[in-house]
Ligand SMILES: *[C@@H]1O[C@H](CO)[C@@H](O)[C@H](O)[C@H]1NC(C)=O
Ligand SMILES: *[C@@H]1O[C@H](CO)[C@@H](O)[C@H](O)[C@H]1NC(C)=O
Ligand SMILES: *[C@@H]1O[C@H](CO)[C@@H](O)[C@H](O)[C@H]1NC(C)=O
Ligand SMILES: *[C@@H]1O[C@H](CO)[C@@H](O)[C@H](O)[C@H]1NC(C)=O
């Protein structure tokens with residue numbers, strides 16, 4: 146199985162962004178391609194989105210630390226920030242992560258070589274964000290009677306990691322952070338590598354044991370059914386694949402494609418229809434399992450037909466998809482970006498075992514590294530690099546961070562579910578999927594997410610009170 150699971154695989158669907166969504170102005174800022182050396186002065190245009198309609202005198206800046214995709218998609222799917230902007234009189238800013246969307250350091254040459262891709266790191270991205278924040282402080286200078294407006298970072302998933310990291314690394318720029326579904330502990334040795342797949346399995350199992358068992362049986366049936374050219378041709382037509390299966394590599398891609406769909410459905414198992422990853426019904430896992438459980442079959446072909454039909458909940462909810470591109474999750478520019486990050490800084494060990502419903506695959510760093518070399522001509526350095534860079538579990542010195550996690554989210558495996566320090570809080574959404582709390586309010590929202598959003602608001606208010614009444618007067622006096 147592909148261990149380089151795209152953190153958030155929505156990149157290739159961003160065209161679906163609702164045109165009637167939230168309004169923002171698009172801006173650009175010149176940032177250095179390399180923040181950390183003085184060997185080049187080259188810059189590029191980094192994109193960010195602003196909505197300051199609600200911004201009041203001296204009000205805070207709510208700053209979304211963009212992740213691995215077009216920033217518009219994150220802005221449209223982070224309604225929570227819009228919902229609370231008015232009561233905080235906050236300016237809303239969504240910053241694009243370098244190498245995604247239009248923020249390409251070398252234009253259409255950004256991905257052509259390891260040399261050009263080498264500036265794609267979280268550290269460079271954080272330095273970009275700090276420059277935007279500094280620029281915003283200048284822009285809003287005439288609006289305030291203090292040196293700096295308070296900045297609160299928001300982010301989900303990898304963006305949530307960045308929200309936490311920017312607060313840890315640059316506390317003078319960012320005063321607090323809401324880090325939703327941020328798997329900052331999904332690194333070597335911090336958690337068992339099988340947790341991710343185990344949680345995904347339990348999400349399906351919680352709807353139906355039968356469903357999880359059927360999925361578990363599927364992998365070896367895909368493998369055996371497609372051993373012959375006739376079998377490959379048969380499955381290609383049964384599942385409406387755009388390109389017929391030919392090689393063993395194609396079968397591997399197919400297995401990864403199915404696995405990723407199953408994982409994605411768990412990630413976006415929201416109580417109402419969404420178009421975040423792709424057009425999906427409410428509770429897609431429930432839909433998938435109900436559909437699968439309602440079908441019967443008497444042989445391998447029948448099981449594959451049932452799986453294929455059920456997968457359409459994800460692949461063809463609009464009923465307008467002509468055929469399935471199974472390589473799609475790996476050919477997209479943005480996904481390539483994440484895969485590069487996963488091959489350099491963001492080494493997140495994962496493994497599947499007998500206890501989960503996925504095809505067994507141990508964590509094998511050497512194999513992973515070889516795959517990276519094949520794809521990008523680079524190899525990751527030591528597995529503990531991100532731990533040295535960001536502290537691993539040793540985050541007690543941090544403050545003003547909320548880590549929120551939905552327990553039905555596969556990525557809660559690497560989330561901070563408990564803290565030892567009252568200045569950083571861990572909040573659980575028992576029935577929540579991937580960064581559910583950052584979504585805009587919806588009439589179908591569960592009570593737990595409403596409570597968690599209220600906790601965020603109270604905590605942000607507490608931070609801001611401290612900033613205005615305690616921090617600022619002292620800083621101004623210096
Ligand atoms: C900011 O967002 C609000 C709510 O969506 C919208 O009414 C307003 O027009 C937006 N402002 C700008 C400048 O886009
Ligand atoms: C960068 O810009 C400075 C100031 O304009 C200049 O003195 C320096 O030579 C430049 N460095 C490089 C590597 O081009
Ligand atoms: C890349 O960008 C350059 C300059 O903008 C343009 O001339 C060229 O056609 C582009 N190439 C591709 C393959 O899009
Ligand atoms: C695929 O295989 C099944 C079962 O072996 C058979 O019934 C069906 O006709 C085959 N379909 C094609 C298109 O070959």
Ligand SMILES: *[C@@H]1O[C@H](CO)[C@@H](O)[C@H](O)[C@H]1NC(C)=O
Nearest residue numbers: 385461464465466467468469
């Ligand atoms: C999507 O659904 C439509 C309508 O049911 C069907 O004609 C089409 O073949 C489906 N596409 C795929 C890829 O299964």
